[in-house]
Amino acid sequence: METEEYVERLDEEFYKLPSQTDLDGAASGIITLQETYLLYPENITSGAITGKPTFLGPEAAYHLAMVAKEQKKFQHAFLWAWEGLKQLEQGTLSTVTKVEFLAVLSTSAFEFGNLPLAIISTQQLVNQDPTNEPARNVLSTFKLLYRVLTPTPNRDIFTLQPSNSSYEALCRGEGIKMTPRRQRALFCRYSTGGGNPRLMYAPVKEEDEWDNPPIKRYHDIISEKEMATLKTLSRPKLSRTSVYHSEEGSGISSNRVSQGSLACVSYSVFLKDVEDPVLARISQRIADITGLDMESADRLQVANYGVGGHFKPHTDSLVRPRLSITQDRIATVLIYLSDVQSGGATVFPEIGAALQVQKGSAVFWYNLLRSGEEDDNTLHAGCPVLNGSKWIANKWIHERGQEFRRQCSLSAFE
């Protein structure tokens, strides 16, 4: 092959390779996972994500450290630089030098609030590179600070501390606020949707997931074949998720994280009922089970999250401004179209609930109180997927048409 032709071919292939944005997105996704699930670099390399050891060499460690530093996550920056340095010392060849790692250790230890470690790292940096004038200056500044500052306990940079976000705790399975007494009042039953003829012969398995606000789970409400059809219909149309934001207008939001990367995505699509008989069937099934009218509901939204993909705490109701004549999203039906090896639960930080991903089941709750007010307790989030691929489908049911199906209340608290 002629050189020119070869170069042309390379150009053609080049766009398929991950871009810098992809790599930064992947790194950012890994750091999100580390924060949420309290993972150290060695957990990542020994297989927390894929289930088998993942080789991340010194270059990857350095990239992760730099991305973490840029996001002011200095502990993670330190730990990744430490990991990279360890690999160099074990003899792994690398284009990143010891000096570069020591520089990251020095700044991140200082920014994190561990001055002695910052001094040790900078001292080593100067030892490695005695001509490095800026490093020598930094070292004397650190030493001076050490002498003049009132001693405070050094923050332990080697131990990850959980943040005080109840969303992240719930994702790790901590802080679930259910008491045994309340638990005893949660039941499973076969439901006919209040005597719906279509469910008389084939009642659905209904389980109380939560009491207040009530959250129900319906098991086996969609077949393997139907789930496969939804995925097949969605795949060619999936695009980065956009979320409505009253302040920002409609647009791609970082709320549901895509990061534009290969490794860390949430893609979604709305499917019309006319697209396939499966969609009309699902709408009908939801109507039968919930007893609500589907006329004003949104189209079915199918979404897929890759590793690191998540959806930050939000409510599904639109409330202000009430945009559509079909009024607000009175209720949500969230169908799980896949299992997830690890991570990805749906959590409710205000009430301390965590719903596990369970393929073929759907969860249902009201976003609005009977008074029409938004129920703040329905704030919820999709936890980052740690291992696997998560598929869901959302049906948002609107107020219009439910006037005779769900009684209103004059009390603001019901």
Ligand SMILES: O=C(O)CCC(=O)C(=O)O
């Ligand atoms: O992914 C989840 O578990 C939650 C998704 C969600 O809340 C939404 O799509 O509105």
Ligand SMILES: [Fe+2]
């Ligand atoms: Fe939601």
